Amino acid sequence: MSPAPKLLEVDDLRVKFLTEDGMLTAVDGVSFELDTGEVLAIVGESGCGKSVTSQTMMGLTRSPNARIEGSVKYKSEELLDAPDEVLHRIRGEELAMIFQDPISALNPVYKVGAQIVEAIQAHEDVSDEIAKRRATELMAEVGIPDPARRVDEYPHEFSGGMRQRAMIAMALALEPNVLIADEPTTALDVTIQAQILRLLKRLNEDRGLAVIMVTHDLGVVADIADRVLVMYAGRVVESGSLDQIFYDPQHPYTWGLIGSITRLDRPPTHRLAQIKGQPPSLIGLPAGCHFRPRCPHAFDRCTEPPGLEVRGGGAGHEDRCWLSAEKKKTLRVVEGDIGLEAPAA
Amino acid sequence: MIFVLFAISVIVFLIFNVIPNGSPALRICGKNCNAALLHQIKIDFGFNDPIYVQYFTMMKQIFTGTLVSYNSQLNVLDQIKQGIPITFSLCIGAVFIWMTFAVFLGYVSAIKPGSFRDRAITVVTAIGISMPSFFLGALLLYYLTSKTSIFPPGGYVGFLSNPLDWAYHLILPWFTLAFLFIGIYCRLLRSNMLDVMNEDYVRTARAKGLTERQVRIRHVLRNSMVPIVTLFGLDVGALIGGGAIIIEFVYNLPGVGDYAATSISNLDLPPIMAITLFGAFFIVLFNAFVDIAYAYLDPRVRLGESAEGAV
Numbered sequence: 001m002s003p004a005p006k007l008l009e010v011d012d013l014r015v016k017f018l019t020e021d022g023m024l025t026a027v028d029g030v031s032f033e034l035d036t037g038e039v040l041a042i043v044g045e046s047g048c049g050k051s052v053t054s055q056t057m058m059g060l061t062r063s064p065n066a067r068i069e070g071s072v073k074y075k076s077e078e079l080l081d082a083p084d085e086v087l088h089r090i091r092g093e094e095l096a097m098i099f100q101d102p103i104s105a106l107n108p109v110y111k112v113g114a115q116i117v118e119a120i121q122a123h124e125d126v127s128d129e130i131a132k133r134r135a136t137e138l139m140a141e142v143g144i145p146d147p148a149r150r151v152d153e154y155p156h157e158f159s160g161g162m163r164q165r166a167m168i169a170m171a172l173a174l175e176p177n178v179l180i181a182d183e184p185t186t187a188l189d190v191t192i193q194a195q196i197l198r199l200l201k202r203l204n205e206d207r208g209l210a211v212i213m214v215t216h217d218l219g220v221v222a223d224i225a226d227r228v229l230v231m232y233a234g235r236v237v238e239s240g241s242l243d244q245i246f247y248d249p250q251h252p253y254t255w256g257l258i259g260s261i262t263r264l265d266r267p268p269t270h271r272l273a274q275i276k277g278q279p280p281s282l283i284g285l286p287a288g289c290h291f292r293p294r295c296p297h298a299f300d301r302c303t304e305p306p307g308l309e310v311r312g313g314g315a316g317h318e319d320r321c322w323l324s325a326e327k328k329k330t331l332r333v334v335e336g337d338i339g340l341e342a343p344a345a
Numbered sequence: 346m347i348f349v350l351f352a353i354s355v356i357v358f359l360i361f362n363v364i365p366n367g368s369p370a371l372r373i374c375g376k377n378c379n380a381a382l383l384h385q386i387k388i389d390f391g392f393n394d395p396i397y398v399q400y401f402t403m404m405k406q407i408f409t410g411t412l413v414s415y416n417s418q419l420n421v422l423d424q425i426k427q428g429i430p431i432t433f434s435l436c437i438g439a440v441f442i443w444m445t446f447a448v449f450l451g452y453v454s455a456i457k458p459g460s461f462r463d464r465a466i467t468v469v470t471a472i473g474i475s476m477p478s479f480f481l482g483a484l485l486l487y488y489l490t491s492k493t494s495i496f497p498p499g500g501y502v503g504f505l506s507n508p509l510d511w512a513y514h515l516i517l518p519w520f521t522l523a524f525l526f527i528g529i530y531c532r533l534l535r536s537n538m539l540d541v542m543n544e545d546y547v548r549t550a551r552a553k554g555l556t557e558r559q560v561r562i563r564h565v566l567r568n569s570m571v572p573i574v575t576l577f578g579l580d581v582g583a584l585i586g587g588g589a590i591i592i593e594f595v596y597n598l599p600g601v602g603d604y605a606a607t608s609i610s611n612l613d614l615p616p617i618m619a620i621t622l623f624g625a626f627f628i629v630l631f632n633a634f635v636d637i638a639y640a641y642l643d644p645r646v647r648l649g650e651s652a653e654g655a656v
Contacts, residue, residue, distance in 0.1 A: 060548055084557070092554030104545040107564055109643055118563070119553035154644045170553060 005076040007210055008034040008057075008095075008178055013070035015052050015061060024282045026052040028234035029070070034178065037208040039201075041221040041242075043257065044231035045279045050214045053231075054180045056080075057212075058097055059087045074178075093123050096171035100183035102163035106155035112166045113139075113151030119173045138169040142199060161192035168199065172209075179203070180212045185220055197223050218257050222246065230254050233280050233290035236308055240317035250312050250319035250328060253291045289320065297323060297331060346629050353625045354618065358400050361614050368392070369415050369614065390415070403618060412615045414608070421619045424604055428587075431501050432600035435522065435592065436584045438515055443523035443530060444577070450527065451534030452566060458539060466531065473528030482521045482595035489517065499597035518596040522589055526580065530573060537569035544568070571642050578635030579628060586624025 015027040027049040034040050042050045055061050057072050059079060072079045074094055079087070091097075099105040106115060116135035120126060126134075132151065139147035142165040155163055164184060171179055181200065185193035201224045203209045213225060221228055221242070228245040230238040230253065238251040249255055256275035277294040286292060288303040295302070301322040308318045312325030321328070370386045371378065387393050391402055406412035412421040450470065454463040490498040496517050502510040541547065542565055550564045551557075587601035594606055601620060608616035639646050 055548075058552055060551055088554045088556055090554075091552055097549075097552040099545055099549065101545060105549045107546040107550070107568065108645055109568055118550075118555070122554045122556075122559070156645050167549075170549075173553075 005073070006033045007036050007038075007075065008212075009071070009073040009076075010053075010057065011071040011073070013053060013056065013072060014068070015049070015056050016067040017063060018065040018067065019283065022283045025234050025285065026282055027056065030229075030231070030234075030236055031070075032229055032236070032239065034210050034212060036177065037204065037210055039204055039211045039213060039224050039226045041213045041215060041225035041228045042231060043215060043218055043221055043228060045216055045275075047233075047279045047282065048231040049234040049282075050216075050231050051182050054097070054182050054212060054214045058091055058095055058180065060097075089123070092119055092171075092176065093174045094176050095178045095180060096174070096176040097180040097182065098164070098167045098171050098184050101187045102160065102167045103155060103187075105167060106163060108155055111152055111154055112158065113153075116151075116166070116170045116173055119170050123174050134173070135169070138172055139166065142166075142169045142172070143195075144169070160188050161195060164188060164192075164196050165199065168196075168203075172203065172207075175207070176209070178210045178212065180214070182214045183216070184213070186215070186217070193220070194223075200224060218246075218261055230257065233285060234282060235290060235320065236318075237291065237321070238317075238319040239308070240313055240319075244313055244317040248313055248317070249332075250317065251291075251321045252295050252297055252323075252331075254319075255332065289322070297327075299323075346633070349629055350622060350625055354404065354622055355400070357618055357621045358403070358614075359396075361617065362396060369612070372612070373415050403615065406615070407619055407622065412619060414613050414615050416608075416611045416613045421616045424616065425601055425619060425623060428599060428601040428604050430503070431598050432585060432587065432589065432593070432602060434501075434504060434511065434515055435518055435589055435598060435600060436581065438512070438519040439522040439526070439584070439589075440581055442519050443526040446523065446527045447530030447534060448566075451531040451538065452561070454531070455535045455538035455542070455565075456561065458535075463535075470528035470531045473524045474532070476524070477591075478521055478525060479591045479595055481524060482517075482592060485517050485521060486595070499595070501598050501600075518592050518598060521595070522584075522592045530576070533576065534569055534573055537572055538565050541565045541568045567642075571639070574638050574642060575635055578631040578638070582628035582631030583624065585631075586627040587620050588624065 010033070011031050013027055013030045014025070017024045017026060030049070030053055032040065042053065044050050052061060056068055057079065059082070061068065068080060070080065074090060077086070077090075079090065082090070106112065110118075113132055113135045116138060117128065117131040120131040120134055121128075124131075136147045136151045139151060144150050144162055144165050150158070150162075155166070158166060168179075168184075179200070184200070185196050188196060197220060200211060200213070204211050204224070211224070213221065215221060225242050227241055228239065229236050230245065230251065232253050238245065238249065238254050240248075240250075245254060246258065249258055253275070256273070259273035260275065275294060276296070280286075280290060280293065288305050289295070289298070292298045292302040299322070304322070306320040306322050308320050310316070310318050311321065312323075312328050313319065323331070370383055370390065370392050373386050373390070374383050391399055394402070403412065407422075410420070410422045413419060414421055414424070450466050454466040457463060485496075486498060489495045497514050499518075500514055502514050504511040538561075547560060547564050550560045555563070585601075587605045589600070590602035590606045592598070593600045593603040601623065604616060605620045607613075608620070
């Protein structure tokens with residue numbers, strides 16, 4: 001018997017958009033795998049391609065100007081050129097998705113319960129009463145108080161956190177194996193964020209639900225992720241286990257991300273570290289390392305494109321940076337222990 | 346609502362008294378006028394009274410149903426009552442046709458913007474919007490009644506006397522009236538749908554595995570209808586209130602609009618006044634319907650619910 005296929009395999013995914021200013025490369029050769037019950041975080045700034053990656057997996061990148069290449073396989077079934085019937089079945093039943101802003105992600109004119117019922121009935125031929133009872137149970141499971149009453153309320157009658165819970169209930173309706181969460185906590189208060197993350201963690205543990213968590217917030221990642229992909233300008237610049245990324249980051253961009261987290265366990269520095277400059281335009285990116293223009297440690301070799309491979313990190317810890325492992329260590333020690341790096345003079 | 350109607354009546358009355366329309370008494374007096382007759386007419390019709398007394402007299406006559414036309418001496422309310430079934434018939438059919446076509450065409454053209462179908466529909470609706478209805482009416486009359494006699498040359502047959510003949514006589518007026526509105530509503534629906542298609546909840550609907558048709562009908566079309574309903578209420582109110590003047594004139598339908606046209610050309614204040622109030626009443630009434638429909642279509646506007654329940 002051949003080895004069991006991975007739950008989800010993304011191979012060399014490329015998404016380009018034809019714009020008036022030229023070809024925009026939003027996702028540039030992203031590959032990763034997801035195992036059953038695993039929590040994978042995709043981290044990066046706005047515009048790094050993390051949301052486009054997650055939506056393309058679901059077939060939700062629908063612009064007529066989009067050019068999509070590569071492969072996304074769910075249990076070895078190719079999704080990118082799958083016919084609509086396959087996509088309709090997979091969406092919801094196998095892969096479910098929740099979004100950043102739950103107020104705009106729920107249709108304002110339908111009751112919350114009805115929207116969950118709609119998801120159930122899109123896949124299963126069940127009566128309205130049974131579907132509604134299941135919707136109520138799901139709402140109870142995700143921690144919505146008084147679900148019997150709430151099932152008949154409209155989204156505007158829910159608070160932000162409750163809306164996101166309702167979204168999660170909807171996503172769980174058909175017991176999918178993978179939940180893609182596209183910035184699920186970004187629009188929420190910090191206290192609510194923690195609740196939603198705890199909920200996702202619990203679902204991951206109780207149901208063995210694999211989660212792809214797309215976020216710009218490494219703090220969110222630290223709570224629940226098993227593995228982390230750091231994306232920059234459409235490429236994965238570093239990938240590894242949670243500990244590898246946090247305790248042995250290899251790429252200067254990751255250092256910047258970690259450095260910009262406020263640390264309460266350390267004496268406050270005079271100001272919070274930041275990554276200099278803006279995320280680059282995705283049209284006409286420079287050859288070589290995309291982070292080069294913003295990188296304080298760039299040198300001659302950075303004009304060559306670095307491949308994603310194991311360089312200075314441990315097993316399975318890949319990155320795209322030409323700096324030697326020793327050099328990286330020294331640079332990271334200069335200020336702070338994990339690579340907090342003041343821009344070189 | 347009552348205040349709106351009151352304000353409208355005052356404004357119309359004042360405008361009529363300000364515009365240089367000549368003395369109504371002189372026109373009532375006719376060709377063989379003499380000073381004694383003119384004086385008598387002025388006293389009979391109250392033209393010598395202060396303007397506000399004239400206003401209240403007229404209002405009283407409207408509400409007691411005793412208002413008569415200056416020109417024909419016929420009771421105005423009776424005339425309007427005769428016109429109502431005709432105008433209603435015209436509106437109901439046209440509304441049905443225009444909403445059916447507008448929703449269908451708007452939906453079809455929003456499915457694939459820029460496609461051949463979308464462009465073809467755009468051309469047709471642009472013609473509908475820009476072609477004056479008297480011209481379209483004249484064309485249809487010329488080609489479909491004078492030349493080929495497929496349809497009767499206007500006129501009205503009561504619904505109760507012969508429903509088939511009723512519809513047969515009204516088909517051309519219905520389509521002529523509907524053509525303009527099909528254009529407007531189709532364009533409006535198309536652009537609403539294209540806006541709504543970019544909403545996050547449409548993406549959610551796709552993400553839960555609905556088919557494209559389910560997404561379009563339940564989420565896109567449903568949410569795109571809300572602004573349409575506003576416009577619809579206003580338009581239907583105005584049409585029933587005598588707004589289809591040109592169509593009624595072209596097709597020789599003695600409805601409320603036709604009566605309004607005749608009265609305006611005769612500078613006949615009582616019918617103008619009554620029809621204006623009649624029309625305003627329907628516009629206000631349909632606005633109230635729109636508000637009710639809104640509460641159904643968009644739960645966020647329901648009163649008293651918005652604050653409750655948010656945790």
